[in-house]
Amino acid sequence: MATSRLPRDRWTLWCCRSRLLWPSSSRSRRGRQLSPSTSPWLLKSNQKLQGLREELNAIVPYLEEMRKKKVERWDQFVDVIEQIKKVASEIRPADFVPFRIPVDQSDLSLRKLEELTKELQSLQKEKSDRLKQVMEHLNTLHSLCEVLGVDFKQTVNEVHPSLGEADGSKNLSNCTIESLASAASRMCELKVQRMQKLQDLASSMLELWNLMDTPLEEQQMFQNVTCNIVASEHEITEPNTLSIDFLSYVESEVLRLE
Template structure:
């Protein structure tokens, strides 16, 4: 073709040199590409080896595979690639497992911590992937299991508090949902049933709310029971018919209820108090109540009279009548006060009974003594017409009883002093100090005994002087009549 074209030999040589140079350039480029490809294969192989080592370390597994140095690079890569793919697959599966567990741990931890924004906790993206071993997976599972148990315990507590608050709301008739919403909105939001707050703050809020409501329930129950007992007391005292009592059966039925017992729905609502309180006020101001107060006052006076205790009957009764007439006194309170006074008076009367029995015997002996004095002054006491035999027997018994009076006084004095020492008050008998009465009687008796001794002494002296006087009188008679003539 060059000949036909007519190229010169020089031109042809130049063209051949260019062709030769171009062939050399292609050859050099192919050599460079091959060298680069070889280097890439060597790099891939080294990188694969490093990744295998890293994956085995991360997964905590040892993998064996045979790679001969005399094999070509492609043969070596074909030997390594399945091993690397399998390790990568295992890492993917392991990471998926760990990621799911970490997500659940994050959610539960956030719920327990009370963080509504779960992003504030460390999630899977913050996890160090250099440790994906089975040991680490087991640790995370154990941690998740512990958190799940804690969550269950907390959820049980939350549900228990909610149940208790619901029961309290039923009894006291208040808005259950509104009360819970003040603690945490998730407790009443049905859309948040799976993420119900179980944080420390929520549990503390529920505990505080439950305790507050229980105290309120207790105070209301005590108030209702107090009203019920007051009504029962008033009804019983005034003998109110059962038909009238049935109107307040809802209150009467709560009298024996304990604070921890289940209560009927709405039994402690605010609307049950006004009507019962109005009924109590009406009964307290009734004329029948006034009669009861005065009657019980009379009973108090009678107990005091029987026990010879001090009671200012006239003044106290007039003061009570004035208080009733003024309408300013709480008659039930006054009645309870009088009942208390009656009980105390009866108790004191029991402590005084032994002494009073001895006082009665002492007074009886004193009456017998007076009878005996009057009897001995009666010159006709021995006549049959005056019942002499009977009176003689009576007189003998009286003398025997009177002889015991000093011992009675001594015994009474000892008893009274012991009674006064034990109670720190003086023993009054019909407004008089009993010890003074005994001392006065003892002194009077000693004085009378002394007078009797003096009288007996005088009589003995008179009897001793009587013979001398008779002898003297006889001597004088003989001088007047020496012959003994009469």
């Protein structure tokens, strides 16, 4: 009997020892699993989170710089587009269609900006050429008006009000250029007509002077008339030489001599 009880006593002893040791071992393992410092998964998560924070901190300044560059690029687009609108409205007011600024800002590439810049440069060249034409016509009209004794400002204001102003932009439309050319042509024809009349009066005056032996002192009073008796249209440039008042004065003198 003693021999058969020994294994049971050993089994009982082993079970008791197991019950005493197992709970503490289990608690120890669970404690180690809950500890962040001993969990491999949590360690990896913390390391990954730290890496993301570092990447974000590195990206934020770059994003801010990109936002700043986008604003600057958009300002460049707006400036070029506004200039295009202004120049186009000056040279082609009748055909001008307002240029719509793309509000979506979907294409702010340098290529697109270069396209708009080239369009602006083309319009600016066209404006420069048109302005040159307008100024040539204005200078011609000014010279003609001076000789004919015609109000220059009133003449150009009839073409377009902006042309009579010394400062400020001038209308450069096709209609304005054509109207200026027509006005200059009419003034030139009028100059030729009055020049012929003056030369006819000068010829009559010389004949009457010779006929009446008019003293040289009296003839010198009309020297500015007789000196133009064989002048060409381009040679008569003195102000008011062909004005209505001056022609009337010469005509009255011829009538007096007759």
